[in-house]
Amino acid sequence: MGAPPLLTLEERRAALAKAAHARRERAAFKEEVKAGSKNWRVAFDDPRDSIQKMRIRELLESIPGFGEIRARAILERAQISLTRRIQGVGRNQKESLFLLMAGK
Numbered sequence: 001m002g003a004p005p006l007l008t009l010e011e012r013r014a015a016l017a018k019a020a021h022a023r024r025e026r027a028a029f030k031e032e033v034k035a036g037s038k039n040w041r042v043a044f045d046d047p048r049d050s051i052q053k054m055r056i057r058e059l060l061e062s063i064p065g066f067g068e069i070r071a072r073a074i075l076e077r078a079q080i081s082l083t084r085r086i087q088g089v090g091r092n093q094k095e096s097l098f099l100l101m102a103g104k
Contacts, residue, residue, distance in 0.1 A: 029043065029051055030054075030058065030059070030062035043086050044086060051086065055083060055086075056084050056085065056086060056097075057071050
């Protein structure tokens with residue numbers, strides 16, 4: 001990896017605004033899951049880049065009754081890395097996760 005790209009002040013501001021927007025989208029999504037108004041599984045079909053780049057662990061921890069330990073245990077059983085993002089989950093891992101979550 002090299003040094004980060006040199007950006008103009010305008011480019012930096014645009015990048016910071018984009019990052020802040022993505023964080024707000026992820027926070028709102030997780031809040032909806034936590035409130036029960038959105039099923040956590042829809043994250044896999046969500047077209048937004050910000051949701052696709054969310055870590056699976058964060059998504060699971062937003063489910064009511066789930067915390068760090070329970071999310072970690074499910075991910076380990078599904079053989080999914082704790083740092084894996086939604087977009088990086090393979091078909092078999094996804095199926096395994098859905099089956100494990102159905103049985104909780």
